[in-house]
């Protein structure tokens with residue numbers, strides 16, 4: 001090899017070999033001054049008792065207001081009245097759409113934008129045939145000293161009762177906010193109605209009519225996840241949901257002549273539909289690491305142990321490789337693209353009848369930055385059969401906007417998390433499911449989805465499932481977080 005080439009390469013390799021350890025050593029999160037915040041009074045015994053009692057009230061909602069079990073929601077409202085007397089005495093309560101509760105805690109500075117804390121009172125039902133799988137019955141609210149068990153323990157009566165606890169305690173301590181503080185407790189988040197029946201939409205409309213613009217919103221979404229990979233990383237990851245995916249169920253139909261199955265053609269409408277499904281599944285949306293995901297990756301990469309950082313400090317160079325590799329891991333890919341799930345199909349009404357119409361239903365979770373229009377254009381492009389009929393089912397929604405990570409609210413959440421545990425990595429992330437938070441977009445730009453409870457991944461998976469439960473050990477810090485959040489964010493600056 002030519003010396004002129006050889007030496008520069010050798011020199012570059014040597015420089016890289018020398019500089020890599022240095023880069024890896026320097027590749028760390030900047031130490032922030034995380035002065036510990038003064039301790040907060042938390043009545044843990046009362047929180048436990050009230051969460052158990054809240055779980056015992058079966059607040060399962062229905063899409064149709066006429067089919068709602070209003071009695072159970074009235075019972076829940078009475079329960080809150082009884083357990084949180086100061087909240088009901090000092091805050092102004094407006095009942096919206098019969099089930100939603102909008103509390104306004106008046107601040108001393110009406111010239112400033114208020115803040116809002118969101119929760120939903122409703123819970124999902126127990127799937128048929130799974131009642132007996134529960135260690136403790138799902139609506140008993142059993143507190144065995146280690147966990148509080150039951151539907152809503154994580155989604156999201158823990159959060160709702162945690163907020164009520166924090167406000168009741170702050171009131172008792174004589175705290176007075178500068179900004180107005182709204183508590184918006186919806187009643188039908190889980191049944192996904194995106195119309196005027198939605199408690200969240202109705203509450204937002206009510207605020208909008210009053211001319212309210214919110215400084216910030218906090219709702220369910222992220223949590224504190226312990227991440228333990230031996231020799232690589234040992235940290236708590238506080239994932240702050242800054243955006244959520246959109247949702248669309250789309251029916252795609254193919255037509256054919258039909259007739260008696262004794263004279264079947266080579267391909268019936270269902271056969272043709274199978275080809276359509278192959279086209280759709282064979283052309284997944286492209287994976288792309290958004291700036292938000294890169295920030296998440298970067299923060300985690302910087303928190304790894306030194307040997308791991310020898311690799312992770314190059315995460316920006318690894319971006320194309322990461323995008324390609326993670327595209328094959330469904331859980332990771334869902335964080336990076338619009339997902340395609342073919343979920344239902346139908347043909348003719350009888351086994352011996354040729355279908356005149358065959359329909360597949362595809363569930364798309366739309367990535368921020370894309371819209372329903374993009375999904376429809378994608379279908380038209382990748383399906384070779386141009387005679388398909390495409391029908392968007394009601395209930396679709398576009399992805400949310402992406403909230404900034406340099407806002408006062410995001411920085412304060414980060415500061416509170418770090419002051420409570422300096423070993424926490426606070427990073428933005430994308431919420432896969434839907435929340436009520438996106439309905440507040442017309443009156444707020446700084447919307448964050450975060451529940452301040454430290455819950456491992458396996459426990460988080462019990463949400464909407466069997467044995468949903470919250471560790472008692474995570475509860476006190478949750479209320480302390482909300483108290484600090486309200487103190488900080490309701491302040492003028």
Ligand SMILES: [Zn+2]
Pocket residue numbers: 120155156189220
């Ligand atoms: Zn929820």
